[in-house]
Each structure stands twice: as structure tokens, then as C-alpha cells.
Amino acid sequence: MNKINCNIIKDLLPLYIDNLTSNESNEIIEEHLNSCNECQIVYEQMNTPIEAEQEQNRENEIDYLKKVKTKTIKNYVFVFSIIAIVAILTFVFLIGIRVKSDDVNIVANVYDENEGSFKIVLSNGKRLNVTTRPISGMDDNGDIITAGYVLTPYSVLTLPGKDCNNYTIGYPLTRDFNITIRFRDKDVVYVVRSNQLLELKEPLSEGK
Numbered sequence: 791m792n793k794i795n796c797n798i799i800k801d802l803l804p805l806y807i808d809n810l811t812s813n814e815s816n817e818i819i820e821e822h823l824n825s826c827n828e829c830q831i832v833y834e835q836m837n838t839p840i841e842a843e844q845e846q847n848r849e850n851e852i853d854y855l856k857k858v859k860t861k862t863i864k865n866y867v868f869v870f871s872i873i874a875i876v877a878i879l880t881f882v883f884l885i886g887i888r889v890k891s892d893d894v895n896i897v898a899n900v901y902d903e904n905e906g907s908f909k910i911v912l913s914n915g916k917r918l919n920v921t922t923r924p925i926s927g928m929d930d931n932g933d934i935i936t937a938g939y940v941l942t943p944y945s946v947l948t949l950p951g952k953d954c955n956n957y958t959i960g961y962p963l964t965r966d967f968n969i970t971i972r973f974r975d976k977d978v979v980y981v982v983r984s985n986q987l988l989e990l991k992e993p994l995s996e997g998k
């Protein structure tokens with residue numbers, strides 16, 4: 791009788807493990823398992839591998855997610871490194887560092903009674919890059935005209951075939967005109983007054 795019971799229990803164990811048995815059956819199975827060592831062992835053997843397998847699957851899943859995360863972080867680090875390198879190269883080769891007033895010679899020439907040329911020469915052996923911002927003003931007729939320039943000189947590493955160390959810009963002598971040079975250490979302002987180019991000892995206060 792007991793052997794028959796055992797066989798029935800063993801048949802039911804897979805269903806019991808998968809929670810497919812009724813509450814009534816569960817009571818009988820559990821009662822039997824508590825009193826029958828053999829079935830208890832069979833039950834544990836059936837149950838354990840599944841749990842271990844599930845655990846292994848979970849670990850594999852976690853490992854996979856960790857790998858994906860690490861790879862994603864590595865990708866971000868790589869992309870940011872590239873951006874940083876490009877930014878540094880752009881800065882060094884294209885934009886450069888603001889020039890100090892000591893590193894520059896200014897040469898102003900008068901072409902004729904109407905026009906002069908204003909030349910900035912960089913004397914530190916580097917290439918000169920100048921950004922020019924025109925300043926708008928109004929003439930006597932109320933028309934918008936260019937009343938001056940703000941020049942910002944940058945010192946850039948020399949490149950083969952691109953070693954120009956000077957920058958020239960024309961200016962009108964027929965009307966008042968301001969040229970502000972924005973050095974790293976100070977602003978220097980040149981003004982055209984009465985057909986003459988003068989360097990102002992006291993720089994004009996011009997909003998940034």
C-alpha cells in the first residue's frame with residue numbers, strides 16, 4: 791500500500807512543483823513527503839535543479855546587463871574623448887589664445903586723403919588670427935554706417951603654408967572712426983579725428 795502511494799506521489803510531484811495540483815492533493819503530497827524519506831529525496835532532486843537553473847539564468851541576465859552597461863559607458867567615454875580632442879585641436883590650431891599687447895606691433899599707413907590701412911603684426915613667431923566685429927553708427931543724414939571695428943587678435947600654432955603673422959584692415963580718414971584692439975591684458979583704442987589716426991591714452995569705455 792505504501793509503495794503504491796509512493797508511486798502516485800512521484801507521479802504527482804512534477805505537477806506539484808509546477809503548482810498545478812489542487813489544495814487537497816497538496817495536503818496529501820506534503821503529508822506524505824513529511825513521513826516518507828524516499829519521496830522527500832525525489833522531491834528535492836526534482837525541485838533543486840530547476841531553482842539552480844533559474845538562479846543561473848538570473849545571473850546570466852545580470853552579467854549581460856552589466857556588460858551592456860560597461861560597454862555603453864565605454865562608448866560614452868570614447869565619444870567624449872573624441873569631442874574633447876577635437877575641441878582642443880580646434881582651440882590650438884584654429885581659434886588660439888588671446889594675444890598680449892606686448893607681442894604685437896601696430897603699423898598704420900595712410901594711402902591717400904580718404905583711406906588708411908591698419909596692420910597688426912604678431913611678433914611671437916606664431917600665426918595671427920583676428921576676429922573683426924564692426925560697430926554700427928549713424929552719419930549726419932541718419933544713415934547706418936560702420937563707425938568702427940573691434941579687433942580681437944589670437945595667437946595660433948603655425949601650420950604648413952599658413953604662417954601669416956599679420957592682419958591688415960582698411961579704415962576711412964574722411965570721418966570719425968574707432969578701432970579697438972581687445973588684447974588679453976587690455977583694450978587699446980585708435981581713433982580717426984580730423985583726418986588723423988591717434989592712439990587714445992585713455993581707452994574708451996565700450997560695453998563688452
Ligand SMILES: [Zn+2]
Pocket residue numbers: 795796797799822826827828829830
Ligand atoms: Zn513515498
